Amino acid sequence: MRFEEFQEFRQRQLSAAPLLLDAAETNVYRALAPLRPAPPADLSTVHRCDLARAWLRRFELPEEWSRRAMVCRGVRHGLGVLFPWLRAVQARLWLPSDVYPVYFELARAAGLAPASYPTLPAPLLPAPLLPGSPADDRPEYLLLANPSKPLGRYLSEAECDAVISWLRESPHRHLLIDSVYDLGTPFAVGTRRLLDTGRAVLLHSVTKGWLWPRTFGVVLLGPAQTELADLAEAFRADPPTPAQLGLADRLLTEHSDLPRQVGDELAARAERLFERLPDEVLGAIPTASRTSPGTYFFPVDIPAPTLQREYGLLALPAGVFGESRWSGSILTSLANGFGT
Template sequence: MRFDEFQGFRQRQLSASPSLLDAAETNVYRALAPMRPEPPSGMTTVHRCDLARAWLRRFELPEEWSGHAMVCRGVRHGLGVVFHWLGAVQARLWLPGDVYPVYFELARAAGLRPASYPTLPAPALPESPTDHRPEYLLLANPSKPLGRYLSDAECAAAMSWLRASPHRHLLIDSVYDLGAPFAAGTRRLLDTGRAVLLHSVTKGWLWPRTFGVVLLGSAQAELAEAFRADPPTSAQLGLADRLLTEHGDVPRQVVDELAARAERLFARLPADVLGAIPTASRTCPGNYFFPVGIPAETLRRKYGVLAMPVSVFGESSWSGSVLTSLGDAVGPATAVARRNPPA
């Protein structure tokens, strides 16, 4: 069942069975709308180089990397530019098959024929033979719907994959990393000099398709001109400047709110269901995706919990499902109402 099909199914199930616990909402912008900062009221001139340096400072990366920090309109835009270049150089591309279907849409639009590897119930990196072609593997860290950061062993596996050929490189989608600096595993992979990092204000500041940075390596230097030729608008640059300078604490507030929502979800789950969620997913800061090793149909019929089948995220042979903590049933207003019932 694909995403659009599931949304229709979800609405029908909730209408027919109001007692179902909705653990299948995915729209974080709607769920956390009151937390999103307002855009600036006036227009100011903001330079991309200044924003790149501000982004590097925030994430404790060397400012001398600013020449490789390409300002873009978010991770989707950044991947689109990178994928078109990969097509031009006839690169091989590996994508996680059960994370984000848009990865494949962007790759195919760029003329690529990506291969896939699974991440559920744990990432299993490809073991294909190497050749002379450039080869890129996309990792998400943290990863949804896995709901956690890559482990030390998984980062070591990615580094081993790189070492098998000098033509291999990583693309790291860090959009779900709401902390600063980035996770230790991401920094270790960056230190290989063979990784491209993608990040944006999409999740931490709740502003999708506005501003992001693609941190290129030396092997992708020729991509710089493509990014410079396709910049964000002046309004987007002004908003990005406001987010980074005046609203730097918003990602931490988002993490705190998501943690509170997760706890409210956990309090409402049957013990069997809660126990089937991996500890690393339950404790990952800022996470709102929780894989559970129980089929979605079983969760709905036996436990009264509406979860997402893994097919919503892409192809997978795993039989489990995914819960989220964004539904109205675990929102702040609902929690207050339960504590203070009407007289």
């Protein structure tokens, strides 16, 4: 069932059964609308280089990396610039099959034919990515989300070890890390370990922490990509608007504490969800997902029809997030019933 189809199904089910517990809301902007800052009334001139340095300072990254920090309008826009470049250099691309269908839409629109790997119920690197797999001279990129939705947690130490081992086997291997769901400062330990390899491109934005999608983001290129003038020029040729830059400056300065507030609200909503779950359902959520900060996705190893039929819970089938062979489902904590 595609996402749009599920949304129609959800509305029908909630209308027909008002006592059904809605654990399938996914719109964080609607759920947390009172926290979202208003755009500034005045438009002051803001330079991209200043915003790049402000972003680096916030996440405790070296300011000398500013020439590697490409300002964009968010992760989706950043991938929309990166994927055509990957096609031009004939790179292989691996995408998570069950995280975000837009990854595949953007890749195919750029002329790529991406391969995939599942993340549910745990990230499973495909055989060609496992340490010891053969490598050639063709560029190869693996996209990881950290933290990952709908898995609802960060990569484990062992999972990071496996990725680093794969990188070390060929100088032509690189990572794309989507860190948009990371609300902390600095970035998660696993993300920093992968950055330290010098083989990762990091993508981040104000989408989740500040609740402003498609406004401002940064693509932090790795050392190898920084030397490619055509890639950097592609970002410079398609910048955010002056209004978007002004809003980003206001978010990073006057609303610097908002990601923590968002995280606190999400934690409170998660607890309210857990309080209403039967013990057997709560126990089916992996501990790492249940305790991960700032998440509102909770995978449970019970099919969605079973949750609805036996427990009165409306959940999302895993297939809503993309191709998945896992029979489990996803609970969320965003519905009005879990708010304050």
